[in-house]
Amino acid sequence: FTVASQHDLKLKAHVDQFEHLGAVPIAVQMGAISVDHLEATPTEDLDILAQSNTIGVMLPTVNFNLGLTAFGNARHLIDAEGILALATDFNPGSSPTLSLPMVMAIACRYQRLLPSEALNACTINAAAAIGMIDHVGSIEVGKQADFLLLNTTDYRSMIVEFGRNFVEQVYIKGNLVWNTSS
Structure with a gap:
């Protein structure tokens, strides 16, 4: 941590995935931008x-x-x-999914999040966890305008009806890069 911080690298820690190791207080003390996993982290930490x-x-x-x-x-x-962020941890061994709606559905069902909390955790808080909050994570003047247009009148549908693709259009830096008719 010390050497990384001397070189202006953002510190991240992989902690408590299967058992409590006591690394959260150390990571916090060292100024880590995030601690990831936390499945076995006790409430004190x-x-x-x-x-x-x-x-x-x-x-x-x-x-x-x-x-x-x-x-x-x-x-x-x-x-x-x-501050909570949610992510997929996409990998072929333990999490072979890229679906953030699935992440939100599981978080709402098993971790007792409200849909609004899950959406916030997958967007602006996730951007903060990777040091990109000034660029992405929300639609604001000065940010790069990465967003989706969804085929629904209520964002909660994508959590309740997980597995269904609601994406109609994808915009990156304000430019349409994909839509359902392409």
């Missing part, structure tokens, strides 16, 4: 995380795919006013 600027990144599709029943305590982190 989540409280330390919540009192910091370090973002807790949970990856619910991992445990879902592995058939495990324990998920990170996202509800506690949010209730303690911590």
Whole structure:
């Protein structure tokens, strides 16, 4: 951590995926931008995380795919006013999915998030977790305008009806790069 921070590299830590190792307080003390996984993180460590600027990144599709029943305590982190991001952890071994709607559905069902919390965790908080909050993660003047147009009148549909593709158009830096008719 020390050498990385001396070279202006953002610190990230892979912690507590299968068992509690006590790394969250160390990562927070070292100024990590995020701590990822947190499946086995106890509430005391989540409280330390919540009192910091370090973002807790949970990856619910991992445990879902592995058939495990324990998920990170996202509800506690949010209730303690911590910053939660959600991601897929896409890889062929433990999380072979790119579907953020699936991530949000699992987080709502098993981690007791509200749909609005899950959407926030997959967008602006995820951008913050990779140091890109000034560029992406929300639609604001000055940001690069990466967004989707969805075929729904209610964003919660993509969480409730996971598995269905709601994407009509994809914009990157304000330019249409894909639509359903192409």
